[in-house]
Amino acid sequence: MEKWPVARIVEIMLQDKYSSKLKELPEPARQLVGLVVVTIVVILSFAIFNIFFGHDKDLTAKMKREEEKIAEKRKLSDLLSNLPTGILVTYDGTNGFKLSDELYEKVCNATKLITQRTIMGANLINLKAYQIYTGNGNQVKETFVKWDNENKKCVAGYVLKGTIEGKEETITVSGDALSFFSTGIDTRVYFIKNF
Amino acid sequence: MKKYIILVTLNFLFTYQTIAAVTGCQEGNCDNGFGKWVYTDKTIYEGEWVGTKKHGQGTETWPNGYIYKGEFENSFWSGQGVLIFPDGSTYNGEWANGFMNGKGTFTWADGKEKTGIWKNGQLQE
Numbered sequence: 488m489e490k491w492p493v494a495r496i497v498e499i500m501l502q503d504k505y506s507s508k509l510k511e512l513p514e515p516a517r518q519l520v521g522l523v524v525v526t527i528v529v530i531l532s533f534a535i536f537n538i539f540f541g542h543d544k545d546l547t548a549k550m551k552r553e554e555e556k557i558a559e560k561r562k563l564s565d566l567l568s569n570l571p572t573g574i575l576v577t578y579d580g581t582n583g584f585k586l587s588d589e590l591y592e593k594v595c596n597a598t599k600l601i602t603q604r605t606i607m608g609a610n611l612i613n614l615k616a617y618q619i620y621t622g623n624g625n626q627v628k629e630t631f632v633k634w635d636n637e638n639k640k641c642v643a644g645y646v647l648k649g650t651i652e653g654k655e656e657t658i659t660v661s662g663d664a665l666s667f668f669s670t671g672i673d674t675r676v677y678f679i680k681n682f
Numbered sequence: 683m684k685k686y687i688i689l690v691t692l693n694f695l696f697t698y699q700t701i702a703a704v705t706g707c708q709e710g711n712c713d714n715g716f717g718k719w720v721y722t723d724k725t726i727y728e729g730e731w732v733g734t735k736k737h738g739q740g741t742e743t744w745p746n747g748y749i750y751k752g753e754f755e756n757s758f759w760s761g762q763g764v765l766i767f768p769d770g771s772t773y774n775g776e777w778a779n780g781f782m783n784g785k786g787t788f789t790w791a792d793g794k795e796k797t798g799i800w801k802n803g804q805l806q807e
Contacts, residue, residue, distance in 0.1 A: 574746075574747070576768075578769050578770070578791065580770050581747065581768070581770075583747075602746065603723065604723060604725070604744050604745060604746045604748070605746060607744075608744070608746065608748050608767075608768075611748075611765075611780070611781065611782075611803060612781075612782070612803035612804065613803065614781065614802040614803055614804075617780075617781075665768070665769055666746065666747065666768055666769075668746070677746040677747070677768070678746055678747060678767075678768040678769065680767075680769060680771075682771070682788075682790075
């Protein structure tokens with residue numbers, strides 16, 4: 488019994504049968520066969536590499552995040568191109584651009600920033616928030632803007648951290664975001680109704 | 683490199699001049715008297731000044747739509763005054779240290795009203 492029967496078979500096939508047949512083929516056909524073989528080799532190589540290196544969870548997550556960021560940017564850009572710059576409102580009686588219900592939700596989802604005057608306005612009826620904000624040099628620990636799908640409104644707020652009379656305090660102020668400011672590059676919350 | 687430095691300096695000076703031209707005291711006397719001051723964030727105060735502080739009668743308009751008309755004391759909203767919120771809600775009454783303090787009426791944009799004694803922005807029920 489031969490030691491390597493499979494290798495031997497392949498050798499025979501290539502040398503005696505197929506190699507001679509291949510030589511008989513016209514030049515263009517041979518080139519085509521070569522191209523197909525090279526393509527298969529390349530695909531197989533990548534498939535093999537993918538088995539060993541292609542399952543990097545971090546890389547996949549990173550790529551997904553990047554794709555989401557790009558999609559978000561594109562969405563924001565599309566939205567801003569349909570909006571006038573300046574004040575956008577959800578109520579009547581001002582000179583600001585009145586947002587439709589659909590645009591209100593879109594603007595809410597696209598907004599990340601809250602202006603300083605918005606925070607100062609909301610602090611007008613919250614002494615503790617005012618004290619922390621002025622005491623810590625107008626620092627805001629965290630801001631949030633999210634769409635409340637159940638009540639069909641935009642909720643915005645901020646978290647303040649600071650010291651009042653020697654005691655460390657953290658407070659969250661939130662309310663309905665009823666107006667925004669469109670700079671042409673982004674949108675910002677302009678009025679939080681917290682009363 | 684020299685060109686770059688000159689360009690940056692000129693740009694800085696031009697920006698500074700432009701900002702200075704549209705902010706600060708725009709009309710009248712903003713030290714002692716009646717004057718109009720425009721802040722960098724486009725907040726406008728027009729009213730009486732005493733010792734470079736807002737003091738007496740005046741109107742402060744914030745860029746996001748808050749308008750306070752009334753008395754000021756050491757730059758704080760203090761005394762009788764009306765605050766109009768961006769959505770049209772109003773508080774008409776007494777103020778102290780920038781907060782609703784004393785007797786006043788809060789009227790929501792939908793017409794609902796609450797009158798009473800306020801302490802640091804909260805109605806004392």
